[in-house]
Amino acid sequence: MEKSLFIVDDHNMLLKGLENYLLENTDWKVSGTFTSAPACLSALETISLQEDFPKIIIVDVQLGKESGFELVEKITKSRPDIKCLIYSMYDTPGYILQAKESGAKGYISKVASEEELLLALETLYQGGEYIEKRMEGVQKKLSGLDSLFSRQEKVIFEKLLQGKSNRQIADELFISSHSVENYVSFIYDKTNVKNRRELIEKFQ
Known part of the structure; x- marks a missing residue:
């Protein structure tokens, strides 16, 4: 099965850097990159080739004036077979709570190692959930909230x-x-x- 994904990030340099890394160093196929939520949603509606359809979508928290969490919620409701991974500069408790609320299956910061990012992607691809290792303490504090x-x-x-x-x-x-x-x-x-x-x- 093709391991394809989308990346949604309003910072074009970071977007291209991540895309190039995945294409050059992994077996992941980046079938779409977008700088806005509407562009991503439009692509999901019009994509024609099954092998290009993303198994995972990597989403930044802030997409300009748009919310990455709102995008994840829309994707989760319309296509529950697609797994969303929040990829953000922020690692505070409130964001982790919002990620879970939106339906995201993983949360990892942009300062995480490349190895951990790949581990997160593979975990989601296999049907699991993932939170960055250094955030596990925060997650425990949030237990019950x-x-x-x-x-x-x-x-x-x-x-x-x-x-x-x-x-x-x-x-x-x-x-x-x-x-x-x-x-x-x-x-x-x-x-x-x-x-x-x-x-x-x-x-x-």
Whole structure:
């Protein structure tokens, strides 16, 4: 069976570098590279050759103004046979939670070794799930939070860990500061902390 994949990353140099590495050093076939979510989704709808259809799609977290997580969710719902691997500069707990929520089967950072990236791809190809080794401690800390947090709480949780104020969070999510305050209070209760400092110390 052809080991084919797509890569979606809005940084063209990183995109081409990863594509060239995979083509020159592995048995993976890169059947498509895209810098935006719409381009990737369009390709999935129009691709004609079965051997070009991706078994895995490598997705960056941020695709310009678009969210990689939203792209993964759309792919997972429309084509559950395709496995998505989040490939990102970020390795914070909130992003790992969002990746799981979106349906991604793996999460690896862009600072991971080439060997670990290949291990992640092979694990997903064989039907498993993969999280970067150095993130396993973070994953353990998150145990149980996935079922406790609502989707909006996961997003706000990540922004809190980034050090953003309630006003900044409200502006980015187009909700009121009062709503953010309520969400933050729920997050503190669910994580058993009293303030931002304790939250960051506990989960960073």
